[in-house]
Amino acid sequence: MEKLKIAIGCDHGGFDLKQKVIDYLKARDIEFEDFGIYIKEASDYPEIAKQVSAEIAKGKFDKGILICGTGIGMSIVANKFKGIRAALCCDTYSARVSRAHNNANILCLGARVVGEYLALDIVDTWLKTNFEGGRHKKRIDMIE
Secondary structure, eight states: OOOOEEEEEEOGGGHHHHHHHHHHHHHTTOEEEEOSOOSSSOOOHHHHHHHHHHHHHTTSOSEEEEEESSSHHHHHHHTTSTTOOEEEOSSHHHHHHHHHTTOOSEEEEETTTSOHHHHHHHHHHHHHOOOOOTHHHHHHHHHO
16 A cells, blocks of 8 residues: 555544544554544534545645545535545445545445444455546546
């Protein structure tokens, strides 16, 4: 796996899963910065999604992971930023294709939708999959 710098964030619905993903990143010596939340209390997902997305859009991080209850809200907010291609993934196939074909730079997860072990498989697949380029690059360029 290439050397990555990951921005990660969650709301209250994704707090517990974010802690598991952080454990995964630490165990693999993947550099990351946690943009919150830091204690499990009600929070507004748009604030966290905006912070993480802005940092990736500026090029300060290679990729991001956003986690809320469903992953939907985080993905909607993230995709409002120029240069961000956030993918909500609920299975490993979507995770792989979101990277290989769509060059997604933010993975969104729904903690209330996928269990811990599936979520960690999704993260693993997403981080290990490279963009294929080729015919897919033309399509990404069309989005930009």
